[in-house]
Amino acid sequence: MDRITLSGVTAVGYHGVFDFERREGQPFVVDAVLHLDFAKAAESDDVRDTAHYGEVAERIKDWITGEPLNLIEALAVRIAEDLLAQFNIGAVDITVHKPQAPIEVPFGDVAVSVHRARQHSAPSSVPTYGARP
Template sequence: MDKIYVNGMRFYGYHGVFEEENRLGQRFNIDLVCEMDLAPAGQTDNLDYGVSYAGLYQLTEEIVTGEPVNLLETLGERIASAVLAHSELIQSVTVKVIKPDPPIPGHYDSVAIEMTRRRAQ
């Protein structure tokens, strides 16, 4: 299966289990990998047979900057569902949600979740 990558999207949102996360907000980085057959788009040079990268960015932005949730897992599920609903051409999506500055004591680069969701056959 062919893949479309939209990597390193950065947004500011108000997600987390702690009150200060919901009040102050923080950065979230998102990576998407969409699996689909890219041959029709490649052979015709016609976006009708492909997926708009800008559209994927926009729907991800709306979710991350939108209604606050407690868990990164919930954010990932919402993004995955929206991506699959965005285009019937997308057969599966892998979403990585990265929280670079969680309020956890210690030294580390980030915390993250990654999930893959497939279209029901």
């Protein structure tokens, strides 16, 4: 699989288990790696034949700024599942960084990462995403 890497999508969100996190907000940073086949896009040279990374960035920002969640693990999974549902990709890796997490000792970053792939129940004659007919 080929990859599109989108690093450092940043927005203020209100995720966290503490009241002050939900009240005051803080920056969240998301990295996404989209796994897909570039063959059709390379042939057509048309953005419609790939995952439009501008649209991907907007969806990630919407999740960061959207409904507050307690855990960044939950945020990472929701972003990954949404991107799989909305774009013609075979798999996605999402990392959510919470650089201002309320941790009492000095630290550089805290992040969680998830990998999600398109699930296929059984082999069939239907081409998988990215496969050429």
